[in-house]
Amino acid sequence: MSNITKAQEAVLPICVVGAGPAGLAMARALKAAGLDFEVFEKNPGVGGIWDADFPGSPMYDSAHFISSRDAPMSSFRGHPFPRTAAVYPSRRDVLAYLQEFAEAEDLSPQIRLSTAVERARPGDGFWEVTAGGTPRRYSALICASGTLWDPVVPELAGAEQFAGRVRHSVTYRAAEELRGKRVLIVGAGNSAVDIACDAARTAKSVSLSMRRGYWFVPKFVAGEPFDLFIRRPDALPQWASPPDAAALLRLLVGPPEAYGLPTPDHAPFASHPIMNSEVLHHIGHGRITPRGEVARLEADGVVYADGTAEPVDEIILATGYRAETPYLPEGLFDYGAGLRPRLWMRLFHPSRRDVYGLGFLETNSSVFRLVDLGAELIASHIQAGRAGAPARLALDGLAEAGSGPDLSAGAKRLETARHVDYVDSRAYAQALEGMLETHFPDGLTGG
Template structure:
């Protein structure tokens, strides 16, 4: 057993883990990053076993709004970069800040458990299992690794093929097939659009109605356009943006879709109107929820049916921290309950980065989370009095992260976070404890 009591263990070398590594390096706090794959990038590396990435996937937030603090995406990138470009960007981030030397690639973390004043971490590399002790642990393994695969009524009698979206990688899977996509997350509508263009016939099954946001509004990326209305009160923003979507998209029921049963901005945004194009041309046909399967036929709850060769379940993912007993965090609807999506009130040396679902670009949020984690660790290491004050702070009331939005009542939206409100809450904590140094200075400290 090896003791690393003055070090931090970061689990995962995706964007959240790398952001944490940069912040710790800037404050000269030693760390090790554990990564099960042979390279950085997390889900954005299609060669990473279990990655849900498909060849046609693009970022749903714009290049302008999405890059890491102090490290913008290249100017030559398009408004919505491809998955290959995002992976290249992440790899460039790791190289620029010289983070790779502290990453243990091809190393799987099997178990982490508390042992008195440290965390005992068991990992396996090349068949050799090692146990080490760390004072701090940051969970940054990501949320899209464990598919939510519902069982469909009658699927044992279905003659076609059923897969989860995690196993969809290329449009070649769709050719000459009648394809039904189930679910309207951003992956679901992307895959449905692929089916509309490539399949013999595409279908999209949705339980409810949704708001479909175009990726460009008046020639600008939608999030850039939306940021210009941050001065508006939320009720006015919802009313004006809802009106704009109705003007742009018209009555979606004409395409066989249901009317949304919720206000705009009260659910995770669907950044896709390409799917409407294929619905308008009949290459994609909207269907309601599935009732049951029989033979080659899928029966829907409106008494309609369709003969289908391939069903793709874009039904989301279970959030998991597989190496950690669930007792270390309280969980609600598969979401760990933490202060500011970061801090564990019962275990102050255990942190999370990247387990947040929001309506804006994520990477800058990961940087803010990393900045807070690094400063709290530094306080616990060097300033016990301040560490006690921080502990009282995170044991206090949780700030409102909703942005005065009443999100729809679903498991996915448990603890859903308004990006701007979350940024403000983290900014308040930084100011309260005097952690106001900008990212440009932090970047200089790690040699950019």
């Protein structure tokens, strides 16, 4: 347990690591609470991964939000996307939105750009954080350093003899890189299918390797974004409402197996939805060939698990990311079998009261609204602790016990590292809103 005294808390500021979406939401909440804080950002601007010019960003030219501009989870409270943004905002739209949010909330004075946090260690009642080579002391540490900076690169049997190129999708930027090549994309997330669709326009051939079947969700239904259409009470006939989402998707796009894709082994939205209206079109026109799992590489190509062999020039591994926090002491965050820290309500350390995580989420929508609510809960928790409010003790008891609401909406998730602690966006938002209303009904009152 942390032994920070109230006197020290009143003097020492709070440290926030990262000025991406989560860090900016956290900065606004701390400012509204009247708490002293500093944000450290390793890059020369705000926006995190959404600035493709930042080293290590996974953004590519064709990247867009998978949730629509006006969906509830797509924006911060009080800051809707401008109508000039695309219905599914491009990466440039999102970056501009984040920059404008930081400016509108006047967050720049508290953000130290081009200043990486190299080391953070707990002391006797404080955190010593070394950023830009300079150590400083803080009363609390909030890790908002992002989840898409550290690629997961699987070992492929026979890779040492493969004459072509193997790289992770974090290095991919534009379709022109693949012109005239025989390309294999490994993975079935939204980035994988986006890159496959890019390659379909320029590459000599494109294959998409998937270990299991997934549900494909159209971006528009009857001219309306799917995530808004599905929420309309009058949009769906009774037979197509949950739990019959599978029937709806089979009606709208057809069964995946009709396109040569494997049959999903899970219910719709029990995993990340593949929001892409192009990939099935390209598969149907022979521009993308569905493949199974890779068994091994050979000198000139790939052999799949079903024995099929194929010549390949380049392999792009769209195999995900692990949310590393290398500035923390080893073992401070428990990852279990997953790719993100295991935190109570995805925010609170199970035993320490002076370190938090924000944005370490895997969910089925955008996270902007979710990190906004999480930031308010963290700021309220810190504020209540300094005031000695009983709400703080109540929340601490829940965190230590590990008890809380069901964040899965009752769905059985896939047993993969990516889906450990997966949350349903609506269930998670409702849980956060409920905690704020129950424990901190007056909101943030320091601003």
